[in-house]
Amino acid sequence: MDIAPAAHRFDQTTLGRLGFGASTLGNLYRRMSDAAAAATVHAALDAGITYFDVAPHYGFGLAEKRLGAALAEADPQESTIVSTKVGRRLDAVAPGTDLSALRQAFVSPEPYESVFDYSYDAVMRSWEDSRRRLRRERIDILYVHDIGRYAHGDAHPRLFRELMDGGYRALRELRDGGAVGAIGLGVNEWQVCEEALAAGDFDMMLLAGRYTLLEQGALDSFLPLCAARGVRLVIGGPYNSGILAHGVKGPGPFHYEYQPASPEIVARVAAIEALCDTHGVPLAAAALQFPLAHPQVASVIPGMNSAARVVQAVALAEQAIPATFWADMRAAGLIRADAPTPA
Template sequence: MMQLGDLAFGAASIGNLYREVPDDQARTVVERAWDAGIRYFDTAPHYGFGLSEKRLGAALAELDAAQTAIISTKVGRRLAPRPDADLSAVRQAFVSPEPYESVFDYSYDAVMRSYEGSLKRLRRDRIDILYAHDIGSFAHGDAHPALFREFLDGGYRAMRELRDSGAVRAIGLGVNETAVCIEMLNAGDIDIIMLAGRYTLLEQDPLDDLLPRCTARGVQLVIAGPYNSGILAKGVRHGGAIPNFNYEPAFPEIVERVGSIEDICARHGVQLAAAALQFPLAHPQVASVVPGMGSAAQVDQAIALMAQPIPAALWAELRQADLIREDAPVPA
């Protein structure tokens, strides 16, 4: 299995996610992550329409001339020219100077072109992990069956060829749902899944189906979105606005559950965000977690949260209160 390190760097923020990030700040945050020992960096053409890959590639070209870092990027969203785009506006969640927007395309040719474009932007001789980006009903609704067939016949075939030739080390999915992961495991051979938000301190349903299948097949998981869109980072007891859950305003039952978890953490002198960040890593199939890191301060915070001691009594109390599942592995 690939050794990714417990903590990974997600490069969506340096693609100007929701707001502009100056070039020097983007460089600084990558440098801080590198200096902190992080060696797995994840990006995608969609993040800033190539901007994230360009910035990550420029920084690592100096920091990692030997190309020892593990890099993952994604395919399935090709960059379409938009010469008339308003580059100062938020487009598909990014404020980017790149005159493109991303268009879903899971065809063979699109995946091959996407891979070649990523290599150039990243300034790498190879890409370690290639994920199919946002395939599934969560992103595509009723269009999913046709797109999934297009992917199996085209894009997945391209990914297999790239892996079989040694151009990439591992292939998989980068998604927000478990259903398409199971569908893919039934249909073909993948090595790794980046799963956003579905195996967290709030959600452990993958213990029923996905995680046992991954264990049986030797498929690694990378957990993105360990804070469930922010609510597990900030909590609900601070008196301010309630953070989002799963990209939307949190339902009252979610707010109540987070509050109960937060209260138990407080009784044990543990930050809610520390418990949220460390929890997924206890499962043996989880290779890494990817929290948001948009600044050097957030890198430092993630390192500190990962190192925060958590007493066994906290996990025991969460189990006793039925706030995490009895069969969920917990950190030692």
């Protein structure tokens, strides 16, 4: 297999500005039928979406199975680009476990639970198992799932050593041997991405919720480091747990970082929403398009839980936003002065 350097292969041209975050296919928070899952993937393909991101953790294999079944039917030549994740093994649940209950944020009939494991053997098994569930000869991008202090707190140094001593070696073997096209992290913090880039050779980073209309701290050191190293970013969580999708005009509750939003965050979103109204711009469109202006960002991957949501996301990504809106956002101090904005 001819593998070009990942920094050149995976950009907005190849991944597409809008990708598909497939956590919803694993019954995230609520059930989705197999038929609805298939219809959602087919709607994405019909809309021209060519990049799908998934993980074993999403429904404990269910999301990978559903995505694999839909793509096997609609894309037998594997022309789409698929990323999945390693770092969580799937262990059998205890006898008597209620599979209809919410478990680790999913309502999944799969009799497994996910357990963090960044060892060499776990990464290799995870890759093989994902290929089987996805029904694919290759997986284009492998991300290490949820390494870092955000997920592990004080256990992070031990787990990071486990990754670099074990799992990273497996990732390098897979990439350097041509079995995967790129390796990286899939995380909710940019700090561990910097730590990983200091310790190893990674191509891509999937960063969720940390470069958005509400957060641009990654501009200080991380995004310049990515530019210097030729590392591309995929942005997950562009709506910051939904507050940038729905706004704060209603009665709430409003969520940010998977918990109730602070008064300061609500006030900031209200100010952004007011400027959106002044310029006739949907808040969700501004949130979706903002990260794409940075030259290191290869794609934005909101979660989509229905065919209608796919159509909506495509419309938001294509929504015309006047340059005066971004100028007013900058003048009001609602985005950083050094943040690139859409042309």
